[in-house]
Amino acid sequence: xxLTERDTVLASTDPEIARLIGAEEDRQRDKIRLIPSENYVxxxxxxxxxxxxxxxxxxxxxxxxxxxxxxxxxxxxxLAVERAKALxxxxxxxxxxxxxxxxxxxxxxxxxxxGDTVMGMAxxxxxxxxxGAAPTLSxxxxxxVQYGVRRDTGRIDFDEVRDIAKQNRPKIIFCGGTxxxxxxxxxxxxxxxxxxxxxxxxxxAHIAGLIAGGAxxxxxxxxxxxxxxxxxxxxxxxxxxxxSDEAHSEPLDKAVFPGLQGGPHDHTTAAIAxxxxxxxxxxxxxxxxxxxxxAKALAEGLLARGFDLVSGGTDxxxxxxxxxxxxxxxxxxAKALDRAGIELNYNTVPFDPRKPFSPxxxxxxxxxxxxxxxxxxxxxxxxxxxxxxxxxxKRKDDDAIDAIFGEVKELTSAxxxxxxx
Ligand SMILES: *Cc1c(COP(=O)(O)O)cnc(C)c1O
Numbered sequence: 367x368x369l370t371e372r373d374t375v376l377a378s379t380d381p382e383i384a385r386l387i388g389a390e391e392d393r394q395r396d397k398i399r400l401i402p403s404e405n406y407v408x409x410x411x412x413x414x415x416x417x418x419x420x421x422x423x424x425x426x427x428x429x430x431x432x433x434x435x436x437x438x439x440x441x442x443x444x445l446a447v448e449r450a451k452a453l454x455x456x457x458x459x460x461x462x463x464x465x466x467x468x469x470x471x472x473x474x475x476x477x478x479x480x481g482d483t484v485m486g487m488a489x490x491x492x493x494x495x496x497x498g499a500a501p502t503l504s505x506x507x508x509x510x511v512q513y514g515v516r517r518d519t520g521r522i523d524f525d526e527v528r529d530i531a532k533q534n535r536p537k538i539i540f541c542g543g544t545x546x547x548x549x550x551x552x553x554x555x556x557x558x559x560x561x562x563x564x565x566x567x568x569x570x571a572h573i574a575g576l577i578a579g580g581a582x583x584x585x586x587x588x589x590x591x592x593x594x595x596x597x598x599x600x601x602x603x604x605x606x607x608x609x610s611d612e613a614h615s616e617p618l619d620k621a622v623f624p625g626l627q628g629g630p631h632d633h634t635t636a637a638i639a640x641x642x643x644x645x646x647x648x649x650x651x652x653x654x655x656x657x658x659x660x661a662k663a664l665a666e667g668l669l670a671r672g673f674d675l676v677s678g679g680t681d682x683x684x685x686x687x688x689x690x691x692x693x694x695x696x697x698x699x700a701k702a703l704d705r706a707g708i709e710l711n712y713n714t715v716p717f718d719p720r721k722p723f724s725p726x727x728x729x730x731x732x733x734x735x736x737x738x739x740x741x742x743x744x745x746x747x748x749x750x751x752x753x754x755x756x757x758x759x760k761r762k763d764d765d766a767i768d769a770i771f772g773e774v775k776e777l778t779s780a781x782x783x784x785x786x787x
Pocket of ligand 1: 403465466467468470493494496542543544569570571572595605
């Protein structure tokens with residue numbers, strides 16, 4: 367059955383949901399999607415996600431299941447695991463975590479006790495919620511200490527990282543984050559982790575696709591444990607993986623199941639396997655390099671229009687803009703840009719004097735638009751659209767903003783999006 371036929375069945379069973387899914391597909395086609403954690407998965411990934419594998423229960427791991435009938439699921443999961451190991455060059459992979467946050471929870475569960483000291487990048491500095499932010503389990507059940515970036519460079523301050531690590535002797539140090547526009551220096555983190563005898567965990571959720579495609583250095587050999595989502599630059603289904611050396615494999619597996627989870631989502635596992643196969647191709651290497659080339663071109667276009675980029679630019683897929691000099695809040699800019707068909711998110715910037723619900727910045731990235739085949743030429747158009755929309759927002763000129771959406775649609779209509787009909 368093709369996706370279109372399935373849509374037809376859905377339309378007769380549940381026209382309300384079918385209509386909403388159809389409208390969302392149109393939205394994803396029309397807009398310039400710049401949220402750096404989002405992408406367009408392939409039709410193959412979508413088909414695996416929407417398969418009968420959703421019907422199966424398979425608690426346990428391949429060859430050691432608690433339910434019968436897992437002969438084929440074992441093969442699916444083994445393919446996913448072997449492809450992850452080969453693609454990233456790791457000893458061990460667990461493809462069962464439901465998403466990035468539960469994957470990180472499994473890391474704490476495997477290697478720490480409640481109340482233990484753990485260290486990660488502060489959320490307003492670019493870290494992730496699960497790296498010790500106050501409202502999360504990692505902030506409340508662990509003694510979380512946090513590092514940030516330097517005010518003058520916008521880059522991680524390794525003197526500070528070392529000082530905090532030496533003072534607090536954390537059990538676990540997380541590196542990686544959600545709003546880091548620069549290359550993560552895994553060897554520098556590994557050195558500090560070694561000095562204080564901490565376990566270094568590289569959370570590569572955002573940059574997994576860049577690492578797989580050779581466009582960002584790999585943490586393998588530096589971080590014994592690696593956590594990643596599968597749905598960001600890696601361009602797979604919503605899910606996650608934990609990878610490690612041999613020594614850390616057993617506690618990780620036990621933490622995921624039975625520690626935290628019940629049955630794995632086998633349809634997701636199959637789709638992860640498909641995405642990993644796609645990510646092992648030459649085309650994907652080209653894709654990963656183009657993500658970075660596009661981000662650099664977009665950053666240059668924005669800098670030329672007077673935008674203030676945190677750290678002055680980007681090495682990866684992501685750009686963080688401090689809008690203070692443009693005299694508009696991140697939220698107002700993000701809403702105006704969305705109305706103009708340019709979808710991104712408002713975001714805190716390091717040392718943000720404003721509150722997280724209305725911060726000074728916006729965050730954007732190039733994985734999704736690069737999946738559509740956009741290149742440097744299109745990046746210069748996007749920088750212009752963004753500048754015009756921000757200026758129109760300041761004048762409260764909704765007509766001008768709506769006119770930009772017209773131009774945006776003209777651009778996006780020329781670039782097919784993977785997975786969309
Ligand atoms: C996205 C992300 C996560 C969490 O992933 P979810 O699937 O949203 O739970 C964890 N860590 C980092 C660094 C991320 O960017």
